[in-house]
Amino acid sequence: MRSIIYLLIGIFFGIVMFKSEAASWFRIYEMFQFQSFHMYGIIGSALILGIIGVQIIKRKKLKSVDGEPIVFNDKDVSFSRYAYGGLAFGLGWALAGACPGPIFTLIGAGYLPILVVFVGALIGTYIYGLLRDKLPH
Amino acid sequence: MFPVTFVTENFLKLDLICKQFKKHSMEWIFEPWPWYVAGPLIALIMFILLFVGRDFGMSSNLRTMCSMCGAGKNIEFFNFDWKSQRWNLMVVLGAIIGGFIGANVLTDDPSVAINPDTIAILEDLGFDSAGEAYLPTELYSWEAIGGIKALVILLIGGILIGFGARYGGGCTSGHAISGLSNLQLPSLIAVIGFFVGGLIMIHLLFPLIF
Secondary structure: OHHHHHHHHHHHHHHHHHHOOOOOHHHHHHHHOOOOOHHHHHHHHHHHHHHHHHHHHHHOOOEOOOOOEOOOOOOOOOOHHHHHHHHHHHHHHHHHOOOHHHHHHHHHHOOOOHHHHHHHHHHHHHHHHHHHHHOOO | OHHHHHHHHHHHHHHHHHHHHHHHHHHHHHOOOOHHHHHHHHHHHHHHHHHOOOOOOOOHHHHHHHHHOOHHHOOHHHOOOHHHHHHHHHHHHHHHHHHHHHHHOOOOOOOOOOOHHHHHHHHHHOOOOOOOOOOOOOOOOHHHHHOOHHHHHHHHHHHHHHHHHHHOOOOHHHHHHHHHHOOOHHHHHHHHHHHHHHHHHHHHHHHHHO
């Protein structure tokens, strides 16, 4: 039953990614050229509502549907891993024009060469696992 | 017999009016969705996941998939209970189905109407499909992939995405949406990294690559 809910959330997410054109290489390029408000509007409005909602959940101590408290895990404090990792991710995001969510959306949309990016992303994840102990965190 | 034909004729007319109203009022769904629709819907997705006790994050699925393929045998990082992440794999499956529905059911014309100035810059770089397609055919077509250069570009792009997302502890959904919503400084560092990387790629490296 719960699986169906996750599936529906995913379907909804995939439709939003495709229909908002957040899964379009062109929109990502346009964003980094600062020539449209579109992508900034998407991320910005999601973020503003996100900040407000998270504050409400925390202050009202809202519970999940199972009655459990909603826990927000703080990310580990560090600079180098986020800066270097973020930089590498940004380079890839702009080059392939897709981030992990849209990669899956584009597979379903039928743009099958995106599978090359998907395989690359798996290789990249594997390389991180391989080098993890040698990288500054 | 007059009243009968009067009724049926007008019923047919009413039916036509209803259909036209439906067509016009629903037309927006087939157009690209504006940012003020998409952004709030993304926030909604994050909140639904929070209320079922999960965190919104797509790139962690890549680690799960590596583990499923047996990467945990040699590398400790992949040696975890990947079955605990099955819920997120369902989200992934949904995202694939959603992409199919978005492209095939809810879209008449997939071309992306980006800024004409952006189109001009892209045409100078050799992207003639700018403004006429959803993805550039110069990279995302079998013909282009066969030309090796596009294949290498997409593969390197993917490797950077996968490596960077795991090293940085998240991607656009995990850091830019979930992390920043929770006012996490690490997420701010990562998002600044995303943008610095993207700007370097497009303004410094693209002229060398294309």
